[in-house]
Amino acid sequence: MKIKDIFKLVIFTLLSVSFVTAQSEKQKALEAERQRILKEINQLNSLNRQVKKKETSVLKQVEDVNYKITIRQNLIKVTNDQANQLTREINTNQKEITTLRDQLKELKEDYARMIVKSYKSKSEQSKVMFLLSSDNFKQAYKRLQYINQYKGYQKKQAEDIKAKTLKLQDLNLELSKQKEDKNKLIAENRKVKKELEAEKKAQDELMALIRKDLKKYTAEIRQKRQEADRIDKEINRLIREAIATSNKKAGKKTSTGKFVLTPAGKALSVNFGANKGKLGWPVDRGIVKLKFGLQRSLIDRTVTENSFGIRIATENNAKVKAVFKGEVSRVMLIKNSNPAVLVRHGDYLTIYRNLSKIYVKAGDKIETGREIGEVFTNRTTGESLLYFRINKNDKNLDPEKWLTKR
Template identity: 25%
Template sequence: MRIIALIIYILLALPALAQQQPSRSDLEKRRQSIMESIRITEQQLEATKKDKNATMGQLRALKSKLAERQRLINNMNEEIDHINNNIKSSSNEVTKLQQNLEVLKMRYAQSVRYAYKTRSSYDMLAFLFSSDDFNEAMRRLKYLKKYRDYRKRQAEDIRLTQNRIENKITDLNHQKSEKDVLLTAEEQQKKVLQNESNETNQVVLQLKGKERELMNEIAANKKSAKQLDRAVAEIIRREMEIARKKAEEEQRRRAEEEARRAAANTGGYGASLPGGRTTPANNTSKPPAGSTAKLPGGSETNAPVASARPKPAPVSYNLSMTPEAAALSSSFENNRGRLPWPVEKGFISDAFGTHRHPVAEKVMIENNGVDITTSNGATARAVFEGTVSKVFYIPGMEWNVLVNHGRYFTLYSKLANVTVKNNQDIKTKQVIGTVSNNEEGQAVMNFQVWKDGAKMDPAGWIAR
């Protein structure tokens, strides 16, 4: 029984595993997307190189480009593995087709030899006229026609099989050529990766002499980030409390509406009694103390008599959200991994979570979202429709916009100016402000995603 269950589980899991494997076209699209991301990063890096002194912006751009270059190489390896699997499959198919072709040729040769031996028209006529009756002669004639058609089909099968073999061999050679091109490109990317790694190490060495300035900058950033974190947590707490009260009010209203409909259906009366009498629906008086109820067999009990009116069915409802907020939240969640970027062009220059500082390696820094470097003067835009919960200013984090998406919230920080206001409904990709420049003159914004007061990695939500 366990073996059968295991086999069924494997059969059900195979389609899911197959769907998880990216196709060749998916890998090609991903490669083009990574190359576009590298191109954008290189543009930002060239802008930072105008300053001859090494900056943190340069270092972040270089590290981002290194990560994207490594992703590109890994993607190429996946493409090469995919091609290798196709080559292996095509080679096996060619071998099978060649084996089938040999069998078809052998059978056709046997048919030709048999036809040669019986080629005389006299033998054919003798075969027909030796029939016992007319019906048998007709059957023999049909047999001869079928045999002739069979030989034609054999020849056609041989021709089709030969064509399939030629097409497969052509496709196989094409795949081998693609593999050679990818291997050459991969080697080139590895050389570029090594050069970029050396350049990154040089920038790190230059920044090592500025550790005191960096430590002061890190401390100031941590202070601003904590202030922002407390402000966002408090705003979300208030928003959730407001949503809870709205949901409770909605539930109360629905319960009253349900009670009014029930009263209208019964005409203000309860269940009918024998003889056509009715009992008022609002009769809630208890039986006198000590009253008894008759049980089967004539025995009595002191238990109170149950009310004849049925209890109303409990209302199934989510107390934390109204139906509209629940629908918005579900729609936001269903778009995970497909949300547009909060800027039109840019790259992630600092990742989510706790990690070591790229220069002061003993210092751990924490990012509640992701830092996105973009071009100067770039506009920030909403990644999904929602309502602006709060527009507020914090020193060091500049202007901030918090947008409500039901259970989810998105935060857009480090804006030079804002074009939306509190409680405003906004659409996907609607401009909400302009990204501010940091001390190094780079346009960098901080983007965060929250769910029920918990921080989430935005990189998993936006399209990559």
């Protein structure tokens, strides 16, 4: 094999290893996401079993079916991405197998020529005679070096053949497993697609029922939206009040809607900010039923909901935990609504609303994971919903960007 060919082979091998590693990492990430979605589906099914004997409104049924459809669509997309990624990895492995087979063939041919040459050399004259026929000691030494180098080269060729053969076997096994994994993913996707079709059919039936009395359901949605707006506005007012009270105690008067921080408060705020995407969940088990930001009603697209936090469906009587260490700023008592707890972390705030029991009081210093109360369970619907918000001063943040992925 020429030096130029060897150089090309080394470069190709390095690039192949780098590409395969990148593909493998992507496959791991996709599988982790798929497992997360499957876990979310299992949690949803578990929560639905808890409330199946309760009275369920048509609007809630629409919400639940739509949520299921969204999850199934996400699962199908991720599974398709995995199958496509596996196809790319299979193609890469097949190319590498072809390259290895060519290399192995060339190595074996080279090795065979070397063995034949070695045999002929041995039959024509012994190595001893080859050394003794030297004109001087220096030539004899060089001949001895040549013999040893030739032996080493033979040994290296044999080792290379063995290594290439083992790698080829491993690649063939990996290729078989990849094809098997791909077939499993395709089969799973077929099953999920059937479930998705059934859920879309159920959604169509519910929407047909709603259209028969659209005014009634639209009025119900608007009423719920107005009540939610009222509660959010009250919480926003209480947050601004908490900021003003804190600043007044610190001897500062400001109307900027921002906390005046002590050195300790600044350190706590920096620590909280450094944990973005790493905060634990406020409940052990739960799924996000309402996301942050502007949402449009499924029933009437003219009705919007600007969600200042997220709504988490969880288990009955679920314990609520502080997502980060801090101080209980206040327990919020809101008219026609269940209590909420406001916890301060420097100039960050976490709000836990719709509680049935509260274990803390204003001024309590709490650590991460401290139980602060229990989620209220609606006796009529059987639902347990925690409304969770994160603020920096009076600015609303998307909690899902701060919580760790499950």
